[in-house]
Amino acid sequence: MPSITYLGPFHRRRMPDSMGEFSRAIPTTVSQAWMDKFRNHLPSTHFKIEGDEPAFDEGNDGIPDKGWKIKNIRNWLKTYDMNPKGYATKSGLLQLVDDVLNPAMAEDVIAEAEEQAEAEAATEETQGDEQ
Numbered sequence: 001m002p003s004i005t006y007l008g009p010f011h012r013r014r015m016p017d018s019m020g021e022f023s024r025a026i027p028t029t030v031s032q033a034w035m036d037k038f039r040n041h042l043p044s045t046h047f048k049i050e051g052d053e054p055a056f057d058e059g060n061d062g063i064p065d066k067g068w069k070i071k072n073i074r075n076w077l078k079t080y081d082m083n084p085k086g087y088a089t090k091s092g093l094l095q096l097v098d099d100v101l102n103p104a105m106a107e108d109v110i111a112e113a114e115e116q117a118e119a120e121a122a123t124e125e126t127q128g129d130e131q
Contacts, residue, residue: 008046
């Protein structure tokens with residue numbers, strides 16, 4: 001269980017969930033679920049956090065999911081020779097992960113896009129002959 005010690009300038013500080021207070025220099029034990037929910041409300045300049053084990057792999061299967069950090073997803077993609085350049089969102093990187101794990105689906109999407117482009121080109125050629 002995580003333990004949080006308030007180190008700030010005031011004697012007391014209200015907890016982010018408004019259910020209690022932190023007292024300066026007195027450790028408070030919270031659940032891991034509470035910590036996961038309110039971690040971003042506890043700046044390291046005012047709080048000392050011990051025993052925190054943040055969620056990393058939701059399925060514990062080694063496959064990136066929304067619990068992974070962007071840096072870790074990029075490293076996973078590099079092991080599959082995929083190195084997205086520039087800015088990429090987490091959802092965009094997770095789509096690349098899905099493409100790596102399901103290459104047949106990605107090939108179907110590419111083939112479908114090529115067929116659509118050919119159909120549009122054929123339509124344009126037909127319209128050009130009529131004029």
